Amino acid sequence: MSAAYVKARFVLLALLLSTLSCKKERVNNLNLDQLHPEKLAVPGNFPAATDDPDNPLTKEGIELGRLLFYDTRLSGNNQLSCASCHHQNIAFSDATVLSNIGVSGKILPRHTPALINLAWATSGLFWDGGSTNLESQAFGPLTSADEMGQNLSELEFELKQVPDYQKRFKLVFGSEINSASVVKALAQFQRTLISGDSKYDQYIRKEAGANLTDQEKEGLSLVDSKCRNCHAGELFTDDRFHNNGIDADFSNDSFEGLYQGRYRISYNLEDLGKFKTPTLRNVLLTAPYMHDGRFSKLEDVLEHYNSGVKVSGTTDPTLLPTVGKRGILLTAKDKNAILAFLASLTDNTFIQNKKLSNPYHD
Ligand code: HEC
Numbered sequence: 244m245s246a247a248y249v250k251a252r253f254v255l256l257a258l259l260l261s262t263l264s265c266k267k268e269r270v271n272n273l274n275l276d277q278l279h280p281e282k283l284a285v286p287g288n289f290p291a292a293t294d295d296p297d298n299p300l301t302k303e304g305i306e307l308g309r310l311l312f313y314d315t316r317l318s319g320n321n322q323l324s325c326a327s328c329h330h331q332n333i334a335f336s337d338a339t340v341l342s343n344i345g346v347s348g349k350i351l352p353r354h355t356p357a358l359i360n361l362a363w364a365t366s367g368l369f370w371d372g373g374s375t376n377l378e379s380q381a382f383g384p385l386t387s388a389d390e391m392g393q394n395l396s397e398l399e400f401e402l403k404q405v406p407d408y409q410k411r412f413k414l415v416f417g418s419e420i421n422s423a424s425v426v427k428a429l430a431q432f433q434r435t436l437i438s439g440d441s442k443y444d445q446y447i448r449k450e451a452g453a454n455l456t457d458q459e460k461e462g463l464s465l466v467d468s469k470c471r472n473c474h475a476g477e478l479f480t481d482d483r484f485h486n487n488g489i490d491a492d493f494s495n496d497s498f499e500g501l502y503q504g505r506y507r508i509s510y511n512l513e514d515l516g517k518f519k520t521p522t523l524r525n526v527l528l529t530a531p532y533m534h535d536g537r538f539s540k541l542e543d544v545l546e547h548y549n550s551g552v553k554v555s556g557t558t559d560p561t562l563l564p565t566v567g568k569r570g571i572l573l574t575a576k577d578k579n580a581i582l583a584f585l586a587s588l589t590d591n592t593f594i595q596n597k598k599l600s601n602p603y604h605d
């Protein structure tokens with residue numbers, strides 16, 4: 244073997260190793276020998292978050308969840324990741340009325356919600372609360388033919404081909420890769436999708452220099468008096484199910500119970516047309532709106548509350564006429580103030596947080 248040949252091979256090998264280690268460094272900035280317990284960074288104005296005792300948070304578990312969230316190996320056609328429908332720059336929503344980018348190409352029956360402050364979502368996930376918790380939720384999109392269309396044993400097989408994953412799963416869950424751990428890791432990452440650093444939050448926490456304009460303050464007090472019974476507390480959701488009057492007829496519902504809302508899960512007639520109150524945080528980024536994405540603009544949403552509320556047996560009583568007119572009366576000035584306030588709920592720290600971003604691309 245000539246010296247030049249050996250040298251060339253060495254250079255190639257060194258090049259290969261350096262690209263490998265470089266690639267590894269981008270994703271692998273953690274010590275893979277030891278687990279580090281992690282606490283959620285709960286904003287000062289938030290209530291305490293709930294943990295899952297069967298899935299304790301660790302730095303390594305969260306990082307593994309992040310790798311998986313952005314990994315297209317999770318889908319049957321290896322083209323979709325969770326982030327294909329949940330984009331960080333728009334608060335993990337997808338700017339689409341009803342997505343059809345799933346493996347089957349069929350239109351999904353519901354609008355993709357933003358993923359915000361899920362660690363506080365205790366009444367179930369999805370618009371109708373049909374999924375119990377984050378630890379089981381991801382099985383839904385993973386296996387649904389219209390979403391990621393993945394076969395779970397194939398998923399396990401594919402992930403096992405990646406030595407880095409093997410090490411990480413072993414460390415975090417003390418076992419071989421299996422789909423239950425995939426979902427647990429995804430849950431750990433998703434618990435860290437915390438948004439609590441908007442202009443509003445800084446104002447409420449009285450941080451130095453933080454303030455709202457007079458118009459934003461007027462909007463805040465309008466929201467407090469007219470919307471907070473449902474968009475409640477610092478999370479801007481009561482995590483409950485209401486019929487906010489966008490529909491009144493639930494009889495003709497052939498599409499998976501789409502318009503029947505919570506009834507689809509509870510079979511209680513009182514739940515017809517009730518959906519989980521979505522948060523108002525980052526709402527400027529997350530158009531279109533409602534469980535079917537029917538409103539493209541916030542102005543349309545406000546006009547719905549002002550003049551569009553439809554009355555049925557389950558319409559929330561707060562939206563029913565007391566003295567004549569149904570809905571929540573809003574003047575043009577009120578609407579502008581509310582819009583200004585809602586803009587103060589946009590959290591740039593959240594949408595730019597590198598710890599939540601695609602680990603394969605930075
Ligand atoms: C093809 C688009 C698509 C993909 C891919 C996708 N999702 Fe979703 N996601 C949706 C839609 C649509 C809903 C609403 C479903 C419903 O309410 O019935 C949703 C709902 C959710 C929710 C519930 C949020 C809430 O507030 O109730 C979570 C959590 C979630 N997705 C996480 C994930 C994870 C994790 C993955 C990857 C394993 C993923 N999604 C992949 C479209 C998608």
Ligand code: HEC
Nearest residue numbers: 469470473485487518519520521532533534544548559571
């Ligand atoms: C009776 C409870 C209730 C009241 C009062 C209420 N909302 Fe809602 N809001 C909901 C529910 C439930 C939804 C989701 C309905 C659906 O998707 O079918 C919703 C949806 C929204 C959305 C769309 C969010 C998204 O991500 O799709 C916005 C914006 C909104 N409401 C703003 C307001 C404002 C502003 C007020 C006060 C003027 C208000 N709401 C009053 C319950 C309420």
